[in-house]
Each structure stands twice: as C-alpha cells, then as structure tokens.
Amino acid sequence: MAHAALHNLFTLFQSGRHAEMATRARELLTQAPDDGALWKALSVAQQVLGQDALPALQRAMQLLPGDADLPANLGALLAARGQWLEARAAYEQALRLQPQLAGAHNNLGNALLALGQPSEALAAFDAALSWQPGLVAASGNRARALLALGRHDDAAEAFGRAVAAQPRDAGLRLHAATALAAAGRVAQAIACLREAASLAPQRVDVWFALGQHLQANGDDATEAWERVLALDAGHAEAACNLALLRPERGEAVLGAALAAGLDTGLDRGLSGERRAAVLGNLGGLRLAEGRHAQAVEAYREALGAAPSSPQALSNLAQALKRQGALDEADAVLSQLIELDPALLTARSDRLLLRAYRGMASVAEAADFGRAVQSPRVARPARAAGPLRVGLVSADLRGHPVGRLAEAWLPALAARCELFVYAGMRSEDTLTQRLRAAAPRWLDAASLGDAALAERIAADGIDVLVDLNGHTGGHRLGVFARRPAPRQFSWLGYAGSTGLAEIDAFIGDHGLLPVVAEAGFVEPLRRLPHSFTVYAPPADAPAVTPLGEAPRFGSFNALHKLGAEVLALWARVLHATPGSRLLIKAPGLQHADERAALQARWPGDAAQLELEGPGPLADYLAAFGRVDIALDPFPHGGGMTTLDGLWMGVPVLTLPGLAPISRQGLSFMQTLGLADGWVAADEDDFVRLAQLRAQDRAGLAALRAGLRDRMAASPLCDAGHFADDLLAQLTA
DSSP states (O other), X not given: OOHHHHHHHHXXXXXXXXXXXXXXXXXXXXXXXXXXXXXXXXXHHHHHHTSOOHHHHHHHHHHOTTOTHHHHHHHHHHHHTTOXXXXXXXXXXXXXXXXXXXXXXXHHHHHHHHTTOHHHHHHHHHHHHHHOTTOHXXXXXXXXXXXXXXXXXXXXXXXXHHHHHSTTOHHHHHHHHHHHHHTTOHHHHXXXXXXXXXXXXXXXXXXXXXXXXXXXXXXXXXXXXXXXXXXXXXXXXXXXXXXXXXXXXXXXXXXXXXXXXXXHOTTTSXXXXXXXXXXXXXXXXXXXXXXXXXXXXXXXXXXXXXXXXXXXXXXXXXXXXXXXXXXXXXXXXXXXXXXXXXXXXXXXXXXXXXHHTTOOOHHHHHHHHHHTOOOOOOOOOOOSOSOEEEEEESOOSSSHHHHHHHHHHHHHHTTSEEEEEEOOSSOOHHXXXXXXXXXXXXXXXXXXXXXXXXXXXXXXXXXXXXXOTTSTTOOHHHHTTOOSSEEEEESSOSSOOOOTXXXXXXXXXXXXXXXXXXXXXXOEEEESSOSOOOOOOTTOOOOOOOOXXXXXXXXXXXXXXXXXXXXXXXXXXXXXXXXXXXXXXXXTTSHHXXXXXXXXXXXXXXXXXXXXXXXXXXXXXXXXXXXXXXXXXSSOOSHHHHHHHHTTOOEEBOOOSXXXXXXXXXXXXXXXXXXXXXXXXXXXXXXHHHHHHHOHHHXXXXXXXXXXXXXXXXXXOHHHHHHHHHHHHHO
16 A cells, blocks of 8 residues: 555544544555555554454454554553453563563553552563653553552652652542552642642542541541532442531431432442442431431331342341331341351341340350351460459440449459450540550450450460450450450340350349359359449439329330330339329430330320430439339340439339349349349239339338448449459459
8 A cells, every 4th residue: 555545544543533544444445455554554543433443453463463563452452341361462462573662561561460460560560661761651550560569668659750750640649649548658648639639620539539548547538528429429438428427417418329329320320239338327327316217217228229238137137126126127137147147247136136035045146156166376375473354345435334344344453454355446435434444455346356366365364254245346256266264254245155165154143043054055153242333423413302193214225115015014004093104215306206106005195205315414314203113124224224223213123034134133132122123923013013103101211212222232342343253253
C-alpha cells in the first residue's frame, strides 16, 4: 500500500477522527486484503472506538509477525477484558520482539500486579523506567507494586516522586494516601487526600477514602461522608457511616440512601447485601432508640433484600427478642443455624434466648462446647509468685456486669495480681473508673481468640474467669484453648457454657439448688453468701416514704414480660383493690411500643402506667413511686432488683429451677427476707402480693430500714466477698 495512504490514515488518527479512519482502512483493504499495515491501522481504530478489534489484530499479526506493536496492542485488548494471563503472554511476546518497548514493560507490570505477582511486577516497572526514565505511569505503578509487597515507606516515597511529576493527578494522590496510611503516616495521608479532593472535587472515591481515614483516625468525617452522598445519594457505605457518626440524622440519611438506591436502578442501585446493610443500620438505629417494632420492620425488609444473609437473620432475631417475640426469634435463629451450622455466634444467641425462656438444654450447650474446641495453647512455666487472676469480659462499661464490678473489682485487685482482658470496642466513664482500679488492663477486642489465648498464657495467668457466658461479645473460643490451668464462668450468664474446659460455674446456694447440676456441663461451686455484691450509686436519692395506694412496679426489659408474666400480674392487680402497676422500660418512651404492650395486657389498662427509661438519677427516683417490685419469670431481674432494694423496694419473686429465675431469691435470702417474699407457685404469688400490699404499716417499716439492712449485709461487703471468691477460685 502506498505510503501516502498510510500517512492519511495516521493523520485521521492524530485528529481524533477514528470512525473515519476505520471506514477508510476497510475501503483500502478491499483493494489490498493482505496488507498487514492496513489491518494494523483498522485494529488500532477499532480499539479506540471500543469495537471488537481482535479479528483485525490477529490478521495483522499473521501478516506482520515481527511487529512488536501488535502483540503489545493485543495485550492491552486482553487486559481490558480482564484476561490477565493471556495479556501477560502477549506483552512478553512483544518484548521478545522489541525489548526496548517501555510501554509494554509497564503494561506487563500491570498484568503481573493483577495476577498477584508484585515482585515480578516491580521488575517489569523497573525495566520500563530503565528504557524510559520519564515514563510517569511506570513510576506510579512501581509505587503500587511496592505497596503490594508491604514496603510501605518505599511505596510512599515512590508515590511522592510520581505526584511531584504529575501534581494535578488526583488518582496518584489517592494511591499515595493509601501508602502513607499503611506506613503509619496517617496525618500525611489525610492531607494528601484533601489535596486530591481539591483537584477532583467530583471524585467519589477520593472523598470516600478521606472519610475512611478521618474516621479511623478518630477525626470528624462528617463532611467527607456528606460529600460522597452529595455525589452519589445511594452510596450505602457512606450513608451507614454518616448515620453511625450522626445518629440524630441517621433515619433521614439512611432513608434518603434507600430512596436514591431504588431510583438509580439495578445497575448502580442498592440491591442485595448493600441494600440489606443500609436497612440493617436503620434497624440498629431504631433498636438503640427502643423502637422495637420499627426495627423489626427494617430487619424484615433487609432479609427480603438478602434472604440468606446471616447478618440480616441475626439482626432480625435480636430485634424480635427485644420486642418480646421470643418464639419467632428462636425460629429465626434456628433458620440461621440450619443455613450455617458452624456459625457459633448464632448458636450462642439461641442458647441465651432459650435460657431467657427457661428452655436451656444442657445437651445443646454441650454441642456448642464440642463445636468450639480448638488446639490448646502452650503455657510457659512461671516462677512462683502472687496469684494471677484474669478476667475476660465485654461488659466492663455501663452494663449490669460493669456496675457490679465497681463493687468487687477493686477488692479483688487488692488481693491478687489482677489482669483484665476487656472486649469493649469503646469505653465510657464506668470503664475508666474500672481501668483505674485494675492497671493490668488489655483492650482485647481486636485480638482473635488464638492471639488472645496466647497472650493470656504468656501473662502466666493462674485462674481465668469468664464474665460473659453466651452473652454478646463472649470469648469462649479463648477458654476452649485452655490458656490458664484453672478456668471458671461466673456472673455474666446464669447457665452452662457447655465447655469441658470450664472447670466450674460459680453461683451461690440460692442461685444453684441441689438439683442444678443436671443443667450444667461444668461442675458447680457455691459461694457461702451471695453470688455477687452491689455498689450503691453515689448519687442515689434518699428512700421516700410509702404512698397511700398500693403500687407495684417492674423496671425490667420488655423481653422479660411474656404473656404468662403479664397474665399473673393482671391477677395481682385484680386481687388488690386500688392498686396500680408502673412498668418503666427501654422502648416505652415511644407511643407505638406503649400501644403494643397495652395490647398484650390482659387486665384493666387503666391500672397500667408505662414509662420509658431516663438517666440513672431519674430511674432511681422512680422507685419512690413503687411499693413492691414484681419479679418477671422465667428470666428474673438482677440489677433492677438490687437497685430497687437499695431504694427501699422489696421484690416478690417466683423462682424456678433454672439459675436465671433465681436471682431475686438469692438476694432476698441474703437479706434474710425469703420468708413471705418468695412464692411457691402462681397462686401463692397472688396471695403474697395482696397480703404484703395491704400490710401498709409492715411495708412502711420494711421500706424505711431496707437500705440499712442491705448496707450491713453480705450484698454490700466487697472485702469478704472477694475473700470468698478467691477461696473458690483456688480450692
């Protein structure tokens, strides 16, 4: 073909007239069908136009076997299709023909990176730069290879040089920020991303990366998430992050993301797991606010978006439990376990739920214990010294376990070398007070079970105590590895862990009757007085005098108030003329939750007073409006019972055989008040409630002296309790 014709095709390419170039090449090929240069020109035009250039390219390679540009172009075509192995072979063929092709070396490096071969990729980028030192793309790609190799400092320096060569390339700054953050230079990474955002304010990926790094650094990422959502209103991850950061705006933010995701369509819209994630966050926000029914609604919708999502099923089960729909919660957890029998968190959740319902099975607990079994960690020998006790808990915060620990933890720390392995993701003021009392404190939330077990073994712990059982955040997988020679479960869960590696469950004689062994895999040990001690709130108000009209109360969570409980309490009110019942619980600050409870109430609704939660001072003061606390069953009160007793309010309880139903019995026995306050059956419960409520003088006298009685009892004697506990731990 004449040189002039090829020159004209090149001119068309240079001027961007690629369609015209392709048309002209086809015309010329009708005259010279075996002209390799024309086939090459056609393939180049087709690649630029996004057309299928492979047939033209293959024909050109047949006719021009020594042209290195052709396999290099083939490599680019295959790379665009994600065929990285084939692309690598094409680039290598081009370099065999022409080793000096810097662009082919660079593209070969990209293919090797995509294939997970960063060392070979680095060599390819170095070769590209050796032939063409000013090839900026190869400089940036070389930095990517260093990053993939874990050479973070080298990568950061290499990206810095690439950015200096192309200062207006926002993409390079984005990669540079990744390297800087990986090198621990987070402030520089954030500054680099801010520069990238100023260069390319419409790039969602830049703002998203900025938000991630700000949030990870503990800085305010609000603006970054807002900018992402301004550019992509249906961005699931940004919406979830902003909702967590600004929960007061969460409902609006997540709702807008859901609406935008539907409007966007299937290609870019929210569907499947991403939509389920947004709905899951929405449900979590509502659950935290006590809007149980609305949380269930969101979680059901999430499950519709991702029917087999373990997270969606787990979330729905938790919301149903909080709502009091325990049968359905059990069914959802069973569905989740059937989908994934190895999901131990679901098995723990079901064990916990069934303990709440008085349906705990020792066989099911033992199955969990077998499932969680793991190789034991090596325990190095330790020189003789003071006893080392380790506590493992995710609840050393504003939680019943944390509040109880305020009483006994300082006393225990004074009697042994106390190590705390805390599983909280964040801490509150109570955590800070407990940390101050236990200086050997490790934040263990980020450690896996194997790593934490190794750390405990290395610390030379003599006795390790589980304070979670099957409650959220437990670390039973650590105990399964036997990091300590003696291991116990206590306080956080009134049931069997199922682990043969737990040497005993610790309770007291009230919590653990003589028949209790049948419900445990572990042996049982009984403290001589109470299974715990109580730290009275420093700012607790004074006990108020008894009112005129009988008033019962329950400040327990709504999930404890099943149909049988409400039916019995309605009988109590019917049998006690002029009486009322105050129920104060999370969720009841919302009208729909109050309406749901009223709909379940089988008695006279006019006798009910429903209130939501409040600050600790408000909660304690509310006991002043209660004469007698009614203990739910089979999941009795714990912390609320102790608080009520301190405020002068005795509890009427109906214990069963399971420990979870016997906390009220334990406390009243410790106070010497079991006689007349512990019912034998439901009829006896009604009889005792009526009798005690009508004895106004006796009730007033008990109320006036109950705080002093409690202060002088083992329930408030942390020193003797710590001695008793250590005696059991070392027996």
